[in-house]
Amino acid sequence: MNPKDISYDTQFALHQVCTALNPLLALRAYEENQYVLKDWRIIYAAEDDAGPFKLRRKEFADRGFISTCFRGKSLWVLDSEAISTLSPVRFQMGYGTFVDSNAASFIKALAYRENPSPGLTQYGNALRANFDNEELAVLNPYLYLWEAQRSWNEETIENCRMTLAAIHALSLDSSPLDESWGLRFRSIYKEQAEAHADELLADFQKQLDNGLHEGIEQQVDLVESMILRTKIIEASSSKSAEHKMGELIQFMHEETSTFMLRELIVCADILCRGGRSALSKKLNSVLDKEDPLAVIKNCSWDLYLPRALDAMANTQTLPEADFYLGNLITFDTDVADIFKLTELRAMAMHRKSTYTFPFFNEEFIDWIAARVGEKRMDSLAGLFQTDGFESRAKLRSHARVKNILVEDRARFMSMKKQKL
Numbered sequence: 001m002n003p004k005d006i007s008y009d010t011q012f013a014l015h016q017v018c019t020a021l022n023p024l025l026a027l028r029a030y031e032e033n034q035y036v037l038k039d040w041r042i043i044y045a046a047e048d049d050a051g052p053f054k055l056r057r058k059e060f061a062d063r064g065f066i067s068t069c070f071r072g073k074s075l076w077v078l079d080s081e082a083i084s085t086l087s088p089v090r091f092q093m094g095y096g097t098f099v100d101s102n103a104a105s106f107i108k109a110l111a112y113r114e115n116p117s118p119g120l121t122q123y124g125n126a127l128r129a130n131f132d133n134e135e136l137a138v139l140n141p142y143l144y145l146w147e148a149q150r151s152w153n154e155e156t157i158e159n160c161r162m163t164l165a166a167i168h169a170l171s172l173d174s175s176p177l178d179e180s181w182g183l184r185f186r187s188i189y190k191e192q193a194e195a196h197a198d199e200l201l202a203d204f205q206k207q208l209d210n211g212l213h214e215g216i217e218q219q220v221d222l223v224e225s226m227i228l229r230t231k232i233i234e235a236s237s238s239k240s241a242e243h244k245m246g247e248l249i250q251f252m253h254e255e256t257s258t259f260m261l262r263e264l265i266v267c268a269d270i271l272c273r274g275g276r277s278a279l280s281k282k283l284n285s286v287l288d289k290e291d292p293l294a295v296i297k298n299c300s301w302d303l304y305l306p307r308a309l310d311a312m313a314n315t316q317t318l319p320e321a322d323f324y325l326g327n328l329i330t331f332d333t334d335v336a337d338i339f340k341l342t343e344l345r346a347m348a349m350h351r352k353s354t355y356t357f358p359f360f361n362e363e364f365i366d367w368i369a370a371r372v373g374e375k376r377m378d379s380l381a382g383l384f385q386t387d388g389f390e391s392r393a394k395l396r397s398h399a400r401v402k403n404i405l406v407e408d409r410a411r412f413m414s415m416k417k418q419k420l
Contacts, residue, residue, distance in 0.1 A: 008386040011357075013037055018044070018346035018359035023051070023076045026346070030078045041079040043313070043323055044346040045070035052076070053093050056327060057339075061126030065336035066097075066329050069306045071343040071361045077322070079351070094321035096140045096312075097131070100305060102332040104144040104163050110177050111166035111185045111193075123331065124177025131329075137171035143308060143328065145204055146216055147301055152208065157201065164197035165190065218398045219307060223263055224300040225256055225401055228408045230267040231286060231296070235415055241272045242373045246380065249368065253383045255404055257396040261360050262342040266303060268371055269341065277337035279303070287416050293409055302334045306342060314349035314356045323349060 013033035020026035026044045030037060045055065051074030057067040075093075082089045099107070106123045110116060116124075127136065141164055148160050172189045175181050185193070229251050233244050248267060252259055269280040279299050286292045309326040318324060330336060348357040365384065369377040382388055 008389045014348045038080045039351050041349045044076045045072040046074050047072045049073040060130045063331045064126050067339045069309050069344050091322045094318040094324035097327045098140045098143045100330045101144050101147050103329045108163040108166040110182050121178045133174040141167050161197045164200050165193035168196045169193045220304050221401050223303050226263040227296050230270050244271045245371045246376045257392040265342050277341050279334040310358045314354045
């Protein structure tokens with residue numbers, strides 16, 4: 001399904017359901033809009049654990065973090081079958097635990113480093129202490145691979161081969177992840193694990209050849225364009241944070257032709273100096289960095305990770321599952337803070353395609369109004385109506401975003417030279 005084909009009425013109905021204050025009100029809103037939403041399934045995150053599907057968020061050890069993209073403790077499912085009967089309806093949830101490049105690098109080092117530092121073995125002990133052998137044996141490395149492919153060369157591929165082998169070895173040896181585990185890996189399991197890694201890499205290369213790289217690039221470019229323009233607005237104006245937020249919203253509407261609320265939430269933390277995320281703090285002085293564009297690109301990849309998990313929720317790769325719930329393990333505080341700052345209240349999934357709409361715990365209009373002020377909100381209100389929605393859908397294109405990025409990168413580096 002092309003997002004441009006989703007009508008304003010459908011989006012409005014989805015908004016009513018997915019921003020409801022609790023599961024019961026979400027159910028009532030779905031019932032009122034059931035004919036418009038007959039092709040949509042909604043998973044709604046409850047603050048309590050009464051829902052049939054449980055959610056996990058946990059901090060562990062030094063900087064360790066495991067979470068889904070959702071708020072709360074459990075999920076409810078709403079669709080046309082669920083609301084049309086009083087009998088129980090059976091839903092199947094696919095489930096997976098992913099590692100980002102940060103966590104993956106620790107596992108690789110534990111396997112290949114002959115003299116691991118005490119700090120490294122502490123990370124290994126933390127993984128064994130907080131995740132059972134069954135879960136560690138089936139860790140999914142694909143988010144790590146998606147990030148690695150942005151610089152896909154012989155060195156990267158060899159590094160991925162070693163990392164995939166190390167992750168696979170978790171299923172071969174369930175002993176504590178310490179120096180002796182690494183020794184056994186190198187002496188017993190290395191050849192077998194690397195052969196398995198070769199098979200995964202061959203399959204991944206086929207995915208890249210079939211266009212995976214381009215699909216990921218389009219998403220990351222959008223994220224980067226948001227962060228980069230935010231920093232340009234911040235550095236080039238002495239006006240109020242409310243005025244700068246208004247500029248950023250106009251940028252999304254007029255130039256990228258899309259509203260990206262997760263990115264807007266993070267960028268608001270930058271412009272308003274909220275200090276709620278390590279990422280926004282890192283970017284406060286990015287113009288002083290030797291290569292500020294590289295820092296922004298890395299932050300864009302961090303911000304892309306929950307977006308990637310969103311996209312997996314409405315999967316067709318598991319025909320027996322009605323939806324898919326991904327968890328991410330990281331030791332990166334930037335990534336952990338993004339998950340906390342941009343948690344979802346609900347997600348709408350189109351049942352005849354893989355398209356998804358995430359809905360954040362922050363109520364969209366109220367959240368924006370609080371950050372731009374009442375008077376400025378009046379002038380922006382039309383952007384959220386039918387005409388604004390339709391005009392963005394017509395103009396949206398990746399080529400346009402690429403051009404914006406080229407111009408903004410040059411402008412930002414010019415600002416850096418002026419500062420020197």
